[in-house]
Amino acid sequence: MVETKPLGDGWYLVTEGNERWRVAIADAPDATWVFVDGQVARIESAGSGSTRGRAKGRGDSSVMAPMPATVVTINAAAGQRVNEGDTIIVLEAMKMELPIRSPRSGIVKAVHCAKGDLVQPGVTLLEIE
């Protein structure tokens, strides 16, 4: 049996047999976050279908931004052949460059961003066919 006792401010005392943990739990719009002993887990809300943290999706043909960022370089144009692992776009966030690599080999169908754009996670930057 696991017992959960609220302690306030998002903290809970969780007891199972002789063991106990102090656990913090908080809800974000798309997930529930949990903290215990310095470790964190993010449990996606059912049906939220979040694309956060993923640079690819839709059958690996769309390249997406993993986080809000500024586009600094685009190394591919429509009609161009790219290979899996090629750095096709470079984003910048928090003074760090984030290389976005091609999820597969193919021909660039369309580029949906421009140098200097501020892009959001889940937005398609480029399509490959």
Added chain:
Amino acid sequence: MDDQAVTIRRLLIANRGEIARRIIRACRELDIETVAVYSDADAGAPHVSEADSAVRIGAAPARESYLNIDAIIAAARSTHADAIHPGYGFLSERAPFARACEEAGLIFVGPPASSLEKMGSKIGARALMTAAKVPVVPGETPSDQSDKALTTAATRVGFPALIKPAAGGGGIGMKTVRDAAELPGALAAARREAKASFGNDALYIERLIEQPRHVEIQVFADAHGHTVHVFERECSAQRRHQKVIEESPCPALSPAIRERMGAAAIAAANAVGYRNAGTCEFLLEGSGDSASFYFLEMNTRLQVEHPVTECVTGVDLVHAQLRVASGEALPFTQASLSQRGHAIECRIYAEDPQQGFIPQAGTIVLYSEPQGPGIRVDSGVKAGSEVSIHYDPMLAKLIVHAMTREDARRRAITALRNYAILGIRTNIPFLLQILEHPQFVNASIDTGFLDRESAALAAAIPRDLPPAAMAAVENHKQRISTLGTPGTPGTLGTLDPFSTLGNWRG
């Protein structure tokens, strides 16, 4: 108080985040009014609400706000501030900013513009340090580039040596030479690569410092001819040149070397007519009395890691900065300073160590700092804060202080295990891995440690939380669906009427 002293009544802080809050706190204690500045991204930030007044200086990108000299000077004028504290980063080491403050009749809480310029040029600083007898990494570009002359130069510089294209950078054409016998082959190869990459085959020969530690000395100078050092900080735990954990004292520094390094840092500061707080960075090679050290550069500002020095010396460096900036003499002398106990600082970054340290942006939905004896948290965020992509990913610093290094290490671990930040990923699990690593435990890390070990340390972070904790999450979700409306983040526990409903088979 000194005759020449003026009083700072109102200080504008040209910065954001934890350092802005740190400076506001010091001003409160000294009865100085504070003016915060903020970009559009920071309108709701803690440093803005905590200051006595606040001025919007521009759009979110730093170059349009925190790096905009005209906007900051205008904000200081419109609020009748008499001084500006630049914090670290942004404009803190830019001579034109210090000069603009001077021209606007504002006290710049930092060194004179001329010191910033002298230390800002790597080549110029090296020449000045050599003249001041501050040891620098031995190196030279002989005007005679024959094998014979380069061999003589290498012998002067010492082995192991590093051969670099004089016109180069980025590690291209660099060769390590263990002894003179390896020189002819290495010189020929380095020349070919230098010629091919840079169109110039001139070579620079430098002593290779193997497995160095990064040790820096805090210095402080006033306008009355006093310059002191406030001991060292060890900052070898850095990932891609970004410091992660700092501590004081440095476990590898013997009293004799500490004294010599302190004297070298004072000589470096005096060589550029320094005033206020600054830091001389050195590479330390070896340990004990046989160690050698070499000047790297001087950081002409307050450092991120200044709290470890404050913990072990009891000095408030920001108070001292404000006093010295207003013309007073230093509030301490060399003889009055000593080190007591051990302090460790852990930088809390918004980054995901399990995803290649990718920076994180988003809303912090729960924020809960550790508390207790010897625990200090300097933070720039709170629950509800929006972490934006526009600035440095450092959210906060945890600083612990205890009698011994081992006690401080354990205190840091305990504190991090109670430091809950939810809504974005942080490096806290990674910090815990570093603090438990045998090489950190026995204080034998060098500046290459994290670059070698980061991937393994990140991979060692537990993937799964205890099943009971996950069961508690299920309980929590059920409560929310029972209540019908999601609770305000982080406050559900206090509102929850179903606290007795909390049984779940885990």
